[in-house]
Structure formats: structure tokens, C-alpha cells
Amino acid sequence: HxxxxxxxxxDDYVSVHIRTLxxxxxxxxxxFSE
Known part of the structure; x- marks a missing residue:
């Protein structure tokens, strides 16, 4: 996944990490890199 x-x-925020698979x-x- x-x-x-x-x-x-x-935490007061939601952090999501995305692996490029x-x-x-x-x-x-x-x-998102732009």
C-alpha cells in the first residue's frame, strides 16, 4: 500500500506519506512537486 x-x-494535523510504486x-x- x-x-x-x-x-x-x-496532533492538530493529518500527515500522509505516499510511496511512488x-x-x-x-x-x-x-x-505535488510542482
Missing amino acids: PFSITSAPS GDWTSELKAV
Whole structure:
């Protein structure tokens, strides 16, 4: 699975890490890198 929630329940934000494992996640990385 390429998506991991990495923030703690007590945090005021949600942190999500995305691994680039294929075409879809590679394109998603490119969009957010702009």
C-alpha cells in the first residue's frame, strides 16, 4: 500500500506519506512537486 498516515492522534494535523510504486502514484508525486 502506497499510503501511510503518519501523524499521531493527538496532533492538530493529518500527515500522509505516499510511496511512488507505479504510474498513478508517480503522477501524483509530480503534481505535488510542482
